[in-house]
Amino acid sequence: MDFNQSADENLFDHARIIGKPHTRVDGALKVTGTAPYAYERHNVAENPLVGYPLGSSIAKGRITRMDATAARSAEGVAAVITALDIDELPRADSNVAKLFGGEWVEHYHQAIAVVIADTLEQARAATRLIEVEYEEIPGEFDLDDAWKRLQDRDVVSHVGDVDAAFDSAEFTLDETYHTASHSHAMMEPHATIADWCDGKNMTLWTSNQMIEWTRQALATTFELDADNIRLESPYIGGGFGGKLWLRADAVLAALGSRETGRPVKVALPRPFIFNNATHRSGTVQRLRIAANKDGRITAFDHSAISHTLPGGSGEDAVNQTRCFYAGENRRVAHHAIDMNLPESADMRAPGEATGLAVLEIAMDEMAEKLGMDPVEFRILNDTQVNPEEPSKRYSDRHFVECLQKGAETFGWAARNTTPGGKREGQWLIGQGMAGAYRGSPTLDSGARVRLSEGRLIVETDMTDIGTGSYTIIAQTAAETMGLEMRDVDVRLGNSAYPSASGSGGQMGAASSTAGVYAACVALQGEITKRLGVESARFENGQVVSGDKSVALRDVAQGEELVGEDSLHFGDFKDELEIGTFGAHFVEVAVNAYTGETRLRRMLSVCDAGRILNPITARSQVLGGMTMSIGAALTESLNVDTARGFFPNHDLAGYEIAVHADIPDMEVIFLDTQDGASTPLKAKGVGELGICGGAAAVANAMYNATGIRLRDYPLTLDRMLDRLPGA
């Protein structure tokens, strides 16, 4: 099905099921522990061996010697494969870090060996018996050093005359900010069971957000025909972008299986999540804003750097500054610096999460300089077109309504406007807000639907990373076919199924439901053909055409009818800016003596097109907000700049928000639809919640204390000296 123009009024505008609060269809499996996650799929492969990886203990250099003799003869060990045993594996385009093989080490905890044994304990113990010698090469690990050295910033885009605008501006801001590197730190580590026993046909039961990308990456890495590779990833215990790629778990399990002729399973040990897998790069950002005294912004100048391994693209923190607010003159520059830290790559809202963490503090600072309310300042600088390219209008943008609705619901008007001016006992109380923006791209998506005896099976390689894909896909199919939720079974995450967007870049919900819709329409075509009618309505489990009505259960007379199609998104979308918008409001308490910061409440108002399911969408936004609180207050992969790694590589040292950090949270969805996005008029919402949230916390802390912090995480040591105490 081609989607070549904005959707008109259609069945989803009169929906029975779409847009309604349905609890997760996979909820019971999850709470009973019976959803099959990769590492515990005990029934798929006969008697698997267990692999355990060994990571490099240096950040950069060459392995000069490896001796695995002792490991090979250890109890229970079936095989040891060292990096020196095989050539460097070819790298797929989607991989930046090398995953295995060869003498060169690019980062700490690069996998340099895997031990395959009968049990996890045996494999783990044997890794410690492998002797490794290195020739170390000094590496570069300090982003601040790189920032200081950097003269020419790579200008990504420059519109108007920024320098002139700053020269003539009545008010200007020029500040430098830092954001920390972040780990996805999902609950389920990367894990795979591989069966490549014959060295020919490979089956992986794994935990991966992008089935087709990963199948192709495996084909490249192992020089196989993709048709000989099968991937299953039906349940994923969190990804946040960390599982977009082929990673070492799958590679080592596959190598182990080929070597031993037995299925092999490998889960990355927790420290590997931080130093072997990918992470979000920290940034240094300089942001300048110019405005006239009426509060209108005349120029933005935003430059940022992040780190990457050679060939990667780092964390592009400047992108949203190109289009979020009005202003005629704008320049953004981003430099991804080659450094010898582990691979930086996408994490939930790559770019915007860190860019808005900074831009939205700067907006708060600028509003204060202008003597304006920060909500009013943003409303004044709203735009309905892309300011870089004014011919490109926003398809559907209700940012101003988000701000207004949020301010009203939160009670913004009643807040104390004097920073440091409100105290309750030992606690300083502050309120702050920030805007949120995240693009809403779509990717062509396919699905297959099979109707048999009135039951519908939906098959697509779309994944559910805890987001609710199973549920919204069932809703889409039931809605389109005139069935009930209970009539639909959804099967996901299998390379045998038609390829969909996968889960990433908040594309999944909008794209994959559109693909399922297309497949259902194809099935409807099969059915009308079978019934010999021109057209029909599908309602109440019946096919209705004129005065003829047949139960769906009966149309195929015991046979199975199949519809398969993809939704192709047309070029018309390129002429539009399609995005999602939001506003966060936060109240914090900061201890006047110790600087401990505790959230009291948080509200987010979202404009994200049609909300397919308010329950699962709300959970997504809450999760994003929670992650933004972590990013604001505690999360940091600390860099050991002597040795080039993240030493706080466990869940004790890398502090994600825990329940006690999360107060009253409220999410409001505006009732909007964006026909330019998909036939369902839906957009992404999975990443919007994390965008800007950190800045709302920062701004609330400023309001509480009068101390402006520009370096994340906003920990107490950064302000202790300046707090009032008594």
Next chain:
Amino acid sequence: MKAFSYERIDDAAQAAARAFEVPGSKFIAGGTNLLDLMKHEIEVPAHLIDINGTGLDDIVATDEGGLRIGALVSNTALGADERIKRDYPVLSRALFAGASSQLRNKASTGGNLLQRTRCPYFYDPAMPCNKREPGAGCAALDDGADTRQLGVIGTSDHCIATHPSDMAVALRVLDAEVETVSPEGQTRRLTLDEFYALPGDTPEVENALEPGEIITGVVLPAPVGGRQRYYKVRDRASYAFALVSVALIETDDGKGRVALGGVAPKPWRREDADAELGNGAEAVMAKLLDGARPTEENAYKLTLAERTLAALLAKE
């Protein structure tokens, strides 16, 4: 994890004798720290002696008017005990500020005292660490290391790690004593100050226990009364080790006692600092933190300790 042998011994003195006899023995109580360390091969006992059947799991009154806490009393049971909550509230508060409820259910009094540091380099077997491997060097002392959580006082040129226990800080301020039995069956009692060692040039030696010696309990002296507080400062609201913690007892005569956690290789207290309590937080810390040697990254702990005490002393 290295293979090991395992046995249960249900009598403390016999367990001590056995531990002395079998090389590479370790006691296991709740296992919440030991098992983690074994998985990383930071601890590699050849033989585990399970002491959960020793019956050291009650809290009984002593003739001196105090309480004797068995080494296997869980952190949950201890923190919830009515006598502890009433007469030693600083201890109850410290216990409930630690770990999580699941962990506290398993964690024992003896194991808590002997839990090992949370220095990130100690936890990474690829890093040089004098505590883990004497003479290997200390990764935390190199320029560029991550030291924000590490110690500021009582440390040495060989190790700057802290002792992470909350419970021990409260026990120190209460003048509790650790009771042990030697392999020969001899009982002795040590104050917490005597019990814990400073790293000096042997950071692997963390306490005064002799080979095989087992902790049988902790003895609390008669209640001292007063206003008892435990303030644990951390970045997130729960489930994190202290950046700094302060245990405080203020008595009606304007005197009191103060001990710090999160700053040193052992609960940190100086009686001459206690004496300054009437003169405010700054005066106390001038004594208590005299001789501190922070890193650039953790110097804030000095300010934080003073401010945390000030917050406790403030009448608001």
